Amino acid sequence: MFRYILKRLLALIPVLIGVSFFIFSLLALTPGDPANIVLGADADEAAIKIFRTEQGLDDPFLVRYARFVYRAVAHGDIGRSYATHRPVAAEIVTVFPTTVKLASLAVLTAVVIGIPFGIISAVKQYSVLDSVTMILAMVGVSMPNFWIGVLLILFFSVHLGWFPSSGFDTLSAMILPSVTLASNTLAIITRMTRSSMLEVIKSDYIRTARAKGQRESVVIWKHALGNALIPIITVVGIQFGHLLGGAILTESIFSVPGLGRLMVDGIKSRDYPVVQGGVLYIALMFALINLLVDLLYAWVDPRIRMRYR
Amino acid sequence: MTKKILLLLLSCCFLAASHLPSLAAQDVLTVACVYDAKTLDPHITNDTGSHLMMRQIYEKLVDFDENLNVVPNLAESWEISEDGKTYTFHLRRGVKFHNGEEMKASDVFFSFKRMLSPEAAAIHAYSKVIDPDSFKIIDDYTIVMSTKEPLGAFLASMNHGFASIVSEKAVTEAGQDYGVNPVGTGAFKFVSWAKGDRLTLERFDEYHGVKPALSKMILRAVTESTSRTIELESGAVDIVQDPPGSDVNRLEGNSGLKVMRMPGQLVYHMGFNLDKAPYDNIKVRQAMNIAVNRPGMAKVVYRGNATPATGPWTEAVKYAVTDAPQIAYDIERAKQLLKEAGYENGFKAVIWVPDRKEQGDMATILQSEYKKIGIDMEIKVYEWGAYIEALKDPEHELYIMGWSGGAPAPDPYFFAGPKFHSSVVGSSNRCRLNDKTVDSLIDRGAAMKDGPEREKIYKELYVKIEELLPWIVLVNPDQIFAAKKSVEGVDYGSSSITYYGNAYFK
Numbered sequence: 046m047f048r049y050i051l052k053r054l055l056a057l058i059p060v061l062i063g064v065s066f067f068i069f070s071l072l073a074l075t076p077g078d079p080a081n082i083v084l085g086a087d088a089d090e091a092a093i094k095i096f097r098t099e100q101g102l103d104d105p106f107l108v109r110y111a112r113f114v115y116r117a118v119a120h121g122d123i124g125r126s127y128a129t130h131r132p133v134a135a136e137i138v139t140v141f142p143t144t145v146k147l148a149s150l151a152v153l154t155a156v157v158i159g160i161p162f163g164i165i166s167a168v169k170q171y172s173v174l175d176s177v178t179m180i181l182a183m184v185g186v187s188m189p190n191f192w193i194g195v196l197l198i199l200f201f202s203v204h205l206g207w208f209p210s211s212g213f214d215t216l217s218a219m220i221l222p223s224v225t226l227a228s229n230t231l232a233i234i235t236r237m238t239r240s241s242m243l244e245v246i247k248s249d250y251i252r253t254a255r256a257k258g259q260r261e262s263v264v265i266w267k268h269a270l271g272n273a274l275i276p277i278i279t280v281v282g283i284q285f286g287h288l289l290g291g292a293i294l295t296e297s298i299f300s301v302p303g304l305g306r307l308m309v310d311g312i313k314s315r316d317y318p319v320v321q322g323g324v325l326y327i328a329l330m331f332a333l334i335n336l337l338v339d340l341l342y343a344w345v346d347p348r349i350r351m352r353y354r
Numbered sequence: 355m356t357k358k359i360l361l362l363l364l365s366c367c368f369l370a371a372s373h374l375p376s377l378a379a380q381d382v383l384t385v386a387c388v389y390d391a392k393t394l395d396p397h398i399t400n401d402t403g404s405h406l407m408m409r410q411i412y413e414k415l416v417d418f419d420e421n422l423n424v425v426p427n428l429a430e431s432w433e434i435s436e437d438g439k440t441y442t443f444h445l446r447r448g449v450k451f452h453n454g455e456e457m458k459a460s461d462v463f464f465s466f467k468r469m470l471s472p473e474a475a476a477i478h479a480y481s482k483v484i485d486p487d488s489f490k491i492i493d494d495y496t497i498v499m500s501t502k503e504p505l506g507a508f509l510a511s512m513n514h515g516f517a518s519i520v521s522e523k524a525v526t527e528a529g530q531d532y533g534v535n536p537v538g539t540g541a542f543k544f545v546s547w548a549k550g551d552r553l554t555l556e557r558f559d560e561y562h563g564v565k566p567a568l569s570k571m572i573l574r575a576v577t578e579s580t581s582r583t584i585e586l587e588s589g590a591v592d593i594v595q596d597p598p599g600s601d602v603n604r605l606e607g608n609s610g611l612k613v614m615r616m617p618g619q620l621v622y623h624m625g626f627n628l629d630k631a632p633y634d635n636i637k638v639r640q641a642m643n644i645a646v647n648r649p650g651m652a653k654v655v656y657r658g659n660a661t662p663a664t665g666p667w668t669e670a671v672k673y674a675v676t677d678a679p680q681i682a683y684d685i686e687r688a689k690q691l692l693k694e695a696g697y698e699n700g701f702k703a704v705i706w707v708p709d710r711k712e713q714g715d716m717a718t719i720l721q722s723e724y725k726k727i728g729i730d731m732e733i734k735v736y737e738w739g740a741y742i743e744a745l746k747d748p749e750h751e752l753y754i755m756g757w758s759g760g761a762p763a764p765d766p767y768f769f770a771g772p773k774f775h776s777s778v779v780g781s782s783n784r785c786r787l788n789d790k791t792v793d794s795l796i797d798r799g800a801a802m803k804d805g806p807e808r809e810k811i812y813k814e815l816y817v818k819i820e821e822l823l824p825w826i827v828l829v830n831p832d833q834i835f836a837a838k839k840s841v842e843g844v845d846y847g848s849s850s851i852t853y854y855g856n857a858y859f860k
Binding site: 075081087088089092093096132202210306314 | 392395398399400401472473475476478479482531534548549550551574575577580581584585587588590737738739740742743744772781782
């Protein structure tokens with residue numbers, strides 16, 4: 046088990062190198078001079094020259110990349126933001142708690158509502174409840190986030206005045222963004238739970254469990270759900286990894302100061318270090334969540350656990 | 355059980371009450387701003403969003419009165435040498451920084467040195483005129499400095515945030531984190547900054563000037579324009595900047611709110627590449643100038659919250675020509691002019707615009723107007739960063755830009771210099787105007803002290819630019835604020851970087 050984790054962590058190194066090279070090349074190919082955006086569209090040539098020299102922007106691409114990798118590996122320094130002159134790591138640390146909170150709340154909402162509804166839909170297949178749930182799930186998958194967000198604001202903030210329409214500082218301010226962000230994930234989880242459960246419910250061991258006179262609730266929750274959980278965990282994991290990368294639209298609508306906003310601002314202002322650092326961080330999170338999901342498989346499924354021995 | 359239900363009900367009430375506006379006498383002002391600050395270090399950025407927030411924390415040696423005259427602030431008085439280059443500033447005594455230190459000449463020296471360092475490249479456009487070797491500290495309250503060339507608008511320019519005075523001790527102590535730990539001398543001191551969300555300030559009790567009525571000021575960054583209006587309507591904020599034009603009518607209909615419309619300094623214009631045919635022909639430019647229905651554009655693009663532009667700079671800029679007549683809209687005359695220029699059958703044109711809604715709309719309107727005189731105009735949309743870069747390339751033909759020239763001071767020198775002087779062709783002079791008379795007028799006016807002679811020169815410059823038509827001016831959007839009726843005391847007019855410290859609740 047330990048060797049497996051170590052192997053997976055080592056496999057992260059080529060991934061991060063690949064990602065960093067890719068994002069570095071993309072930024073190099075993107076039109077727009079950071080100096081002209083950071084210093085203002087009408088900055089004078091002398092100031093632009095000073096900025097480019099200071100930031101080493103006039104060096105060839107490979108030299109810049111090598112310097113970036115060297116600093117990152119040797120000093121753990123992924124650069125400083127052009128706009129704020131602060132270390133990128135510090136900038137990410139500032140927005141990180143907000144993003145984690147938002148992503149966790151969204152995933153939690155989605156799991157707590159989605160899994161039970163998926164199970165009920167599967168158990169009572171073709172019932173009215175099933176149809177209603179599936180229609181709602183279809184709507185949830187199809188409706189873009191920003192639209193749901195605006196509708197929620199109109200109804201709950203403007204019309205009823207229950208929740209603030211922006212910010213992320215109090216619990217009541219967190220509800221609307223979390224629900225907005227959860228909507229798609231919730232729909233996906235519900236549908237996934239339903240289809241996964243349907244597959245399992247028809248299998249022989251469920252019939253056996255019922256035949257031996259096991260109570261229906263135990264059959265569903267233990268025998269069926271236990272076996273249906275793997276694809277659900279995969280979906281939850283992928284969604285969580287995705288949300289940790291920042292929810293750009295939701296964050297913009299509700300003025301949530303998260304990673305999505307940081308990245309978008311970074312891209313717009315050609316703040317290369319922020320974009321590079323942010324993408325690296327997202328890649329790292331995604332890889333770690335994937336590892337966690339794989340470990341969860343083993344925890345959930347004894348058959349997989351055996352393979353790690 | 356009943357107890358539990360009661361408890362639940364009670365906590366629900368608290369939850370609900372926690373975000374209702376308090377009914378007690380209000381002394382906390384919340385403003386919804388358009389942008390968040392990038393940093394609170396005044397010397398490393400030149401963006402309006404940052405400087406608006408810093409305006410509430412920092413002060414400069416000078417200030418403006420409501421008529422944009424330079425008045426003393428951290429400097430109590432000053433003398434200017436005969437040649438107009440050397441300034442002796444006498445500092446106000448007993449001014450405290452927010453960290454308790456007294457402001458001395460050494461802090462002023464430190465601040466100005468910092469404005470000239472490579473780190474401060476973002477503000478060099480304003481600070482570069484200062485001679486880095488000219489500083490002399492006479493005593494704790496007297497400092498001498500010189501400009502490289504005489505610059506009549508130097509004192510006025512120092513009212514911009516780039517010239518904010520920082521505490522040497524605070525900057526040195528905070529190091530790279532100074533941008534999130536600002537220390538100024540203003541009436542409000544920094545409490546906390548949740549980046550992307552809100553900046554919280556509180557009254558500084560040792561402030562050297564008039565004590566503000568507010569105990570706290572919260573500047574929120576609400577970048578989504580519709581959210582800004584909703585926040586005001588739901589009572590969560592007291593003032594919003596720049597509500598979207600489509601919401602303004604609704605806000606005006608709300609009896610608890612008031613809407614303030616200030617004539618803006620921003621001039622949207624279509625620039626020509628004067629090096630390129632057919633735009634090097636003045637007749638073509640004149641034809642295109644009178645083929646635009648500007649009132650229509652102001653109405654469509656800004657829902658009437660803009661005025662048709664009449665000249666290269668607005669009345670908000672010093673020495674502007676006031677009451678300039680509307681530019682004619684005359685398609686027949688435009689056709690005639692094109693004919694005289696030898697383009698009877700029109701020509702194909704390309705206009706570049708950034709991916710911002712207003713500019714895109716303007717381009718679409720221009721496209722349909724120019725079709726009437728036979729010009730077949732193609733619109734190419736660029737992302738902002740790519741746009742700025744592309745315009746350096748002399749291959750462009752037509753482009754749309756906004757220019758407010760309000761930084762560092764609403765002076766024709768700062769307005770015309772970066773846009774029309776031949777020394778900056780290819781960087782900020784995107785129309786590539788290269789005209790000896792224009793250059794000499796800008797330079798002569800720059801060196802002069804304010805007065806009728808300077809006024810005469812800059813009025814001449816205004817007329818000359820109108821005559822040369824390097825730009826077709828389009829519209830001047832109003833600067834709009836909306837606020838609760840009870841908010842008083844804010845001077846919305848004098849600058850695009852508004853100071854909110856004088857606000858009070860009625």
